[in-house]
Amino acid sequence: MPVTPAAAKRIMDRIDELAKISESPDCLTRRVATREHRMANDLVASWMKDAGMQVREDAIGNVVGRYAAAERSTKTSSIMLGSHLDTVINAGRYDGMLGVLSALACVESLHEQNMRLPYAVEVVGFADEEGVRYQSTYLGSRAMAGRFNKLVLSREDEQGITLTDALTQFGTSADEIDSAAVNPDDLHAYLELHIEQGPVLENGNTPVGVVSSISGATRLMINLTGYAGHAGTVPMNLRRDALAAAAQCISIVERNCSTEAGLVGTVGRINAKPGAGNVIPGDVQFSIDIRAASDSLRVERVNTIVEEMSSVCASRNIEIDIENVHEAASVNCDALIVKHMQSAVASMNYDLITLPSGAGHDAAAMADIAPVGMLFVRCREGISHHPDESVTEDDAISGAQVLMQTVLNLCD
Numbered sequence: 001m002p003v004t005p006a007a008a009k010r011i012m013d014r015i016d017e018l019a020k021i022s023e024s025p026d027c028l029t030r031r032v033a034t035r036e037h038r039m040a041n042d043l044v045a046s047w048m049k050d051a052g053m054q055v056r057e058d059a060i061g062n063v064v065g066r067y068a069a070a071e072r073s074t075k076t077s078s079i080m081l082g083s084h085l086d087t088v089i090n091a092g093r094y095d096g097m098l099g100v101l102s103a104l105a106c107v108e109s110l111h112e113q114n115m116r117l118p119y120a121v122e123v124v125g126f127a128d129e130e131g132v133r134y135q136s137t138y139l140g141s142r143a144m145a146g147r148f149n150k151l152v153l154s155r156e157d158e159q160g161i162t163l164t165d166a167l168t169q170f171g172t173s174a175d176e177i178d179s180a181a182v183n184p185d186d187l188h189a190y191l192e193l194h195i196e197q198g199p200v201l202e203n204g205n206t207p208v209g210v211v212s213s214i215s216g217a218t219r220l221m222i223n224l225t226g227y228a229g230h231a232g233t234v235p236m237n238l239r240r241d242a243l244a245a246a247a248q249c250i251s252i253v254e255r256n257c258s259t260e261a262g263l264v265g266t267v268g269r270i271n272a273k274p275g276a277g278n279v280i281p282g283d284v285q286f287s288i289d290i291r292a293a294s295d296s297l298r299v300e301r302v303n304t305i306v307e308e309m310s311s312v313c314a315s316r317n318i319e320i321d322i323e324n325v326h327e328a329a330s331v332n333c334d335a336l337i338v339k340h341m342q343s344a345v346a347s348m349n350y351d352l353i354t355l356p357s358g359a360g361h362d363a364a365a366m367a368d369i370a371p372v373g374m375l376f377v378r379c380r381e382g383i384s385h386h387p388d389e390s391v392t393e394d395d396a397i398s399g400a401q402v403l404m405q406t407v408l409n410l411c412d
């Protein structure tokens with residue numbers, strides 16, 4: 001029972017339609033609890049209703065459609081499919097939306113063929129995954145998982161509008177956030193299809209990949225304090241150059257993270273003071289982002305990096321201060337769902353690639369309340385969070401077919 005040609009065709013049309021709903025006339029930006037979030041939810045809700053679904057919206061602004069189970073079914077839980085409808089600033093049109101609309105295409109295909117499954121099928125468009133407006137990720141899926149951090153409600157956006165006020169303007173209520181939580185007993189599985197955001201599938205020449213796990217991450221902020229001085233008068237052996245020390249630290253990160261597949265380390269931001277061409281830098285701040293599918297490997301490597309950086313700084317008479325700003329454990333995809341996804345890929349005669357996700361996704365938050373699985377769809381050159389993000393129609397259809405087959409496998 002594949003995704004029907006009519007439903008498949010609508011995936012790309014609808015992605016293009018959603019891409020027109022933007023806070024900016026020049027590019028795609030759609031943040032949580034804005035007028036554009038309201039418009040996107042209403043549009044998606046109308047499509048869900050057309051596909052025979054009952055639609056609800058929860059207090060954080062997640063939109064959820066439910067396609068009821070077969071009447072004689074005794075199953076009380078549902079299979080939930082989805083992704084997010086918010087974007088970063090100046091975004092691509094597929095990140096998030098492809099997952100929601102592929103899920104919708106699966107339900108539309110069932111509806112067109114008058115088919116009901118033993119499980120109800122729910123489609124969710126999460127309100128906020130990117131966290132652009134309030135610098136907090138997974139607001140939508142965390143609320144659904146009952147793990148919402150209420151401290152975020154009083155945070156202000158750039159215009160000074162708190163999340164509480166934004167939700168009121170949006171038409172929901174921060175007081176009701178707890179009611180967004182879904183009972184784990186009501187969920188049989190959560191499946192998310194997403195663009196890969198990396199080059200592995202393109203290199204492997206295959207349209208759809210199966211995600212094994214979502215990598216854990218450690219983010220550190222490093223402050224190095226040396227001593228600023230004149231670039232012409234202080235001899236090299238008497239310097240306490242914080243930027244030269246940082247350069248060594250950065251190569252320590254790169255070396256330690258280059259030894260194992262699935263382990264990555266990045267220094268993405270650096271700031272040197274006083275920041276003049278003729279002054280020895282006395283203060284440097286830089287970020288470190290380390291991710292791995294294995295938590296023990298990540299923790300061991302972070303410890304090694306910290307030790308090596310500390311000894312470099314000691315030998316250079318530089319003070320080092322290390323702040324751990326983010327720590328997230330890795331999330332394994334459910335073994336049975338992975339198996340169902342792999343056999344769905346195999347049934348379509350695609351080469352099977354199973355890979356970890358280096359990026360975070362709503363599935364990581366949903367793993368607290370349901371077995372989760374993820375499919376990746378190939379995207380051009382691995383580009384994402386950028387207007388050049390690109391997915392072919394054929395690959396989008398392939399992704400939806402594998403998602404549909406996975407749902408059917410889960411019902412067997």
Ligand SMILES: [Zn+2]
Nearest residue numbers: 084095096129
């Ligand atoms: Zn995304």
